[in-house]
Amino acid sequence: MVTRWQLAATVEEVAHIVRDTASLVRWWPAAFLDVRVLRDGDEHEVGKTVRLRTKGWLPYLLRFHLLVEDSCFPNTCSLRVWGDFEGGCLCTVETIDGGVELIFDWRVRVRKPLVRRLSWLLKPVFVANHRWVMRRGLESLALELRRRRDCRLEEAPPGPTFPFDRITQAMWRRWMTCRFAP
Secondary structure, rough: OEEEEEOOOOOHHHHHHHHHHHHHHHHHOEEEEEEEEEEEEOOOOOOOOOEEEEEOOOEEEEEEEEEEEEOOOOOOOEEEEEEEEOOOEEEEEEEOOOHHHHHHHHEEOOOOHHHHHHHHHHHHHHHHHHHHHHHHHHHHHHHHHHHHOOOOOOOOOOOOOOOOHHHHHHHHHHHHHHHHHO
């Protein structure tokens, strides 16, 4: 899936925010529930390893790791991902008239059993969930750019659609295990 975000910003502004993976939970809370940097990379972040826990508006969590395989800061970053997703993502920031375009080119296979088992039936719903997450990300990144330019700005980024606490997770997991057990 390819997603393109157009923003009134500089390449450097966008790249500094996006490469700061530890801050994703703060500025993109609609998707990122937990982000842990497991290993710092070199001065270009090559070798950086991160564990992520994400969600959209559908009631399931995605857990995966990413590894920065290549980086030409501030323009490109190549990621390898594994866990509930397996594959890679190429992130590119390009100058366009009036700002920049940030492109996420995801080339992944879904490994999460729930999503994999139901994808033949619910692919349009899963794609809609991804698009919703990415729209929230664009809104959140635009807000983060405004916040960094004016530290007095107190507007909060769009959050999750509902609290996804441990009880809800346990109930969902139990129902799915009983319903779709092999």
